[in-house]
Amino acid sequence: MKAYDLLAYLLEHTQPGSIVVVTTPNNIPIMLNKEDEFSVLAYVCKDEDVKKLRETFDKSTIHRAVLDLLTQLSDYLQTQIDELNIANSASFPGCVEKRTPRQREVKREKPRPKKEDIKLLIEQMRTLPEEFDILPLLSHEGKLISLVMQNLSLTTLDKIVKSLSHVKGDAIMPINPDLQTLNYVLSTIKFDLQKGNPLSSFDNFTFFTAMFVDQGDIGEGEFMSKKIPKRSGKFFTSNSKGGLKPIPLEFLDYSKNKKNGLYVGYFIHDGQQFVRLGGFDLLDYHEQGKFTINAYLLSSFLAAQKDFSIEYSAFDKLVSNFVNSVISKGIGAKYVKEVFELENLLYDIQLVKNVTKESINIVDPISFWYYKSKGQDPLLCTECELKDKVELWNKITKGWFREFLL
Known part of the structure; x- marks a missing residue:
């Protein structure tokens, strides 16, 4: 039987206190002790040594626990474990559990960063470089409101253009x-539910991206004197710890969405309502390799960055929460295993600079746009002409987003 399917079933359905023995195709026994509802202890013997592996989980992280346990077993046995079978008994003759001394961790307090005037930093960020790229969003009172890619701020132009320029x-x-x-x-x-976005705002307008499950038409609304269909969606909020909560929101949208489809929307908030300007079907893009689910999740989670780094454990929790809350029982169920496997390939996500057990070091979006638009591999911009904007982006965004639309 497929190892993943069997372990997932056993972790989810066996009673606390139960002991089940499974074997690999080459008859290596693995004893699983379901200690309580949300922890399992696995014993496996190799070279007269018993290895003990423990996994703790909750309802939202059970799939992650299965993959982690399989990875540890494969590493220990030095063979890929794809199949497992139920056995009747197991014994470990002559095996002794190997004990490793625990190391005491010494926690050191980090120096508190010096506080700076956030309003002054935002004003500095919004100053335009000598040349820049714009993404036109909408026209208002005879002016074009656009997103500037070199500082991620909104600006206005007297000329009207319809494409990136x-x-x-x-x-x-x-x-x-x-x-x-x-x-x-x-x-x-991103859009913080309490504070909006410090950069991508102009007058009452704030631009941002968000993911939602479409829940169908609910009537009609009006935006800038135009009648636009109104839709209902299940959106999701996250935070720096990787939490994920559903939140129902109404929005105006010309798009013909599939009900219960999973979408990414480009939105404008005018101080009262949400208006979708465009976007894409996230599952279709993932399927076609245009933009993966994992790439979107990590890009969105840059809202939780501090000094060009995000916590690995927090992102891992976000992925698990997303799988269990959004796609595991819906139209994206077939992508569950793939999303978990892709998380082990974080370097495939172009914003990732390097990865450790504690953190994921990232390239900020301003540096990313600067180098990619020149046809170069993305780097953190420390010497280029936008280095001041990059530093300002870091100072302004870190700690700003407490609860944001994912």
């Missing part, structure tokens, strides 16, 4: 960037 002085030239690069950058722009 490069601005240098009075000259505006259309550009054709890679769609995946654009989605990486836009996915990092």
Whole structure:
């Protein structure tokens, strides 16, 4: 039987106190002791040594526990475990559990960073470089409101353009960037439920991206004197700890969505209502390799970054929560295992710089756009002409987003 399916069933359905023995295809016994509802202890013998592996989990992380246990067993036995079978008994003759001394961890207090005037930092961030790229969003009172890719802020222009463009002085030239690069950058722009977004705002308008499950038409609304269909959606909020909560929201949208489909939307909030300007079907993009679920989750989780780093354990929790709360029992169920496996390939996500057990070091979206638009591999911009914007982005965003739309 498939190892993943068997272990998932045993962890979920066996009673606390139960002991079940499974064997690998080459007859290595593994004893599973279900200690309580949310922990399991696995014993496996190799070279006269009993290895003890413990996994703790909850309802939202059971799939992660299965994959972690399989990984540990495969590493210990030095063979990939794809199949397991139920056995009647097991014995470990001559085996002794190997004990390793515990090391005491010494916690050191981190120096508190010096507080800076956030309003002044935002003003500095919004100043425009000599040349920049814009993503047009909407026209308002004869002006074009656009997102500036070099500082992720909104600005207005007297000229109206309909596509991504490069601005240098009075000259505006259309550009054709890679769609995946654009989605990486836009996915990092989030909306805090209490404070909005410090950068992507102008007057009452705030631009951001968010993921939602479409729940169908509920009537009609009005935006800027235009009648637009109104829809209901199940959105999700997250925080720096990787939590995930559903939240119902109404929004205006011209798009013809599939009910119960999983979408990423480009939104404007005008101080009263949410208006979707565009977006994509996340499962379709994942299936076609245009932009994976994992890439979207990590890009979105940059809202929780501090000094170009996010906590690995927090992102891991977010992935588990997403799988169990969003796709495990819906139309995305077939992607559950793939999402967990892709998390082990974090370097495939282009915003990832390097990974340790504690943290994921990232490339910020401004540096990312700067280098990718030049056809170069993304790096953290420490010497380029946008290095001041990069530092400002870090100072402004870290700690700003407490509970944000994912």
